[in-house]
Amino acid sequence: MESPHLPSFRLDDRVAVVTGASRGIGRGLAEALAAAGASVAVTARNSADASGIAAAINALGGHARGYALDVTHTESIGPILARIADELGSLDILVANAGLGANHRAVDVTESDWDSMMDVNLKGLFFTAQAAGRIMLEAGWGRVIAISSQASLVGIRDHAVYAASKGGVNQLVRVLGLEWGAAGVTVNAVAPTFIYTPGTAERLDDPEYRAAVEARIPMGKVGSIADVGGAVVYLASEAAGMVNGSILTVDGGWTAQ
Ligand SMILES: NC(=O)c1ccc[n+]([C@@H]2O[C@H](COP(=O)([O-])OP(=O)(O)OC[C@H]3O[C@@H](n4cnc5c(N)ncnc54)[C@H](OP(=O)(O)O)[C@@H]3O)[C@@H](O)[C@H]2O)c1
Numbered sequence: 001m002e003s004p005h006l007p008s009f010r011l012d013d014r015v016a017v018v019t020g021a022s023r024g025i026g027r028g029l030a031e032a033l034a035a036a037g038a039s040v041a042v043t044a045r046n047s048a049d050a051s052g053i054a055a056a057i058n059a060l061g062g063h064a065r066g067y068a069l070d071v072t073h074t075e076s077i078g079p080i081l082a083r084i085a086d087e088l089g090s091l092d093i094l095v096a097n098a099g100l101g102a103n104h105r106a107v108d109v110t111e112s113d114w115d116s117m118m119d120v121n122l123k124g125l126f127f128t129a130q131a132a133g134r135i136m137l138e139a140g141w142g143r144v145i146a147i148s149s150q151a152s153l154v155g156i157r158d159h160a161v162y163a164a165s166k167g168g169v170n171q172l173v174r175v176l177g178l179e180w181g182a183a184g185v186t187v188n189a190v191a192p193t194f195i196y197t198p199g200t201a202e203r204l205d206d207p208e209y210r211a212a213v214e215a216r217i218p219m220g221k222v223g224s225i226a227d228v229g230g231a232v233v234y235l236a237s238e239a240a241g242m243v244n245g246s247i248l249t250v251d252g253g254w255t256a257q
Contacts, residue, residue, distance in 0.1 A: 007238040012037035015088045016236065017081065019071055019128055020098030022049040024197030025147060025225050029095050032229030033236065034062030038093065041084040043069035071098045071124030078131040085135050092139075093236045094132035096125045097147040099165075101199050103158040114161050121165035126172055129187070133180055142185035143236045146173050147228070150193050150251045166191075170247050177245025186244040190231045193251035194222045218253030 016033040020026040022044035034040045034057045042057070042064050044050040050066030057064035065088065069080050085091040099121045104113055129144050136142025151159045152166035170189055177187040194213050196204050204210045204222065214220055231250050234240055249255055 007241060009234065009237045009239045010037045011093070011233065011236055014038045014092040014236070015041065015084070015090045016093035016095065017041040017043060017084055017091060017132065018095045018097055019043050019069060019124075021053060022046060024199050025192075025195060025228055026095075026097040027053055028225030028229055029097060029147075029232050030064065031057060031060075031062070032226070032233055033093065033095070034060075034064055036233045036237070038063075038236070039088050040064040041067055041088060041091075043067045043080070045070045071128050072119045074124070074127040077128050078134070081128075081131045081135060090139060091132060091135045092141060093143045093145070094129065094136075095145050095147065095232055095236075096128050098124060098128075099147060101149075101162055103203065104161065105158055106160040109161055117161045117165055121162070122168045122172075125169055129172065129176060133176065133185060133187075136185045137180060137183050140184045142180075143240075144173075144176065144180075144185065144187040145232055145235050146187075146189040147232075148173070148189040148191040148247060150191050150249065150254050152189075152191055153247070153249070153255045173247065174245045181244045186235075186240070188235045188240070188243055188245065189247045190228060190235065191247050191249045191251065191255075192223055192228050193217055193249075193254045195225060195228060196222055197225065216254060217251070218256065221252065223250060223252060 016038040018030045021030045021042045030042045042054045047068035054064035054066035148169045149166040151163040152170045173189045
């Protein structure tokens with residue numbers, strides 16, 4: 001049965017770009033978007049990584065192509081996204097996932113820690129969203145989805161720089177949503193709790209650290225990449241047509257406390 005009250009969750013005929021897709025959440029999101037029917041530009045700093053992951057998606061029956069993209073090389077972002085739109089036919093969905101995460105006590109943070117995290121998590125994300133937005137605004141339809149964090153919404157000990165970068169991401173999402181929504185381009189964020197990835201494995205493999213994290217999550221477990229994939233595919237689809245400027249938590253209730 002079909003109903004006009006159930007818009008499609010499918011992404012057939014859409015082209016999606018994922019940044020930082022060499023591993024972890026980004027790689028999983030590239031696979032999820034492809035499984036939902038999108039053609040996916042898998043981007044990673046290393047072009048062999050990007051091509052290898054695209055080939056793995058194609059081997060499973062999806063449609064993907066790899067591109068090298070370092071989001072701190074801001075001058076290269078516009079030309080690469082334009083090339084993707086040209087080669088894949090359009091650029092409809094951006095998942096701005098590339099990000100660094102690290103724990104530092106605030107008293108130990110160096111200027112270089114601050115600069116490297118802000119360059120990727122905030123500056124790189126903004127200029128990627130701007131380049132994608134320019135293409136989407138021209139086309140009159142688009143979805144920008146930023147991967148934020150629960151640390152954007154509540155304080156988490158030892159995460160000063162990370163929390164500041166992700167809080168900045170949420171504010172960018174709100175402002176871009178205001179500026180672009182009327183032109184058909186929505187801008188939203190997904191804010192996950194701890195997800196087991198290569199970026200968090202070292203911390204979550206420490207049983208004491210993991211137990212402390214899980215004790216703080218009302219659902220009693222860390223999240224999965226699939227949990228983030230469901231939220232991203234939803235926000236990318238027609239089903240989320242009126243969702244704009246919002247921060248969707250995927251945190252098992254962490255920020256409900
Ligand atoms: N895992 C969690 O618990 C969690 C929770 C909330 C939010 N998040 C967010 O989710 C995103 C992915 O996290 P993750 O755990 O999957 O991280 P991860 O395993 O450390 O992977 C990070 C990804 O970002 C890429 N990257 C780093 N610097 C880059 C740059 N300058 N240009 C392009 N790509 C770059 C890395 O690529 P290379 O291979 O080239 O280094 C890698 O693909 C991040 O934004 C993170 O803040 C994660």
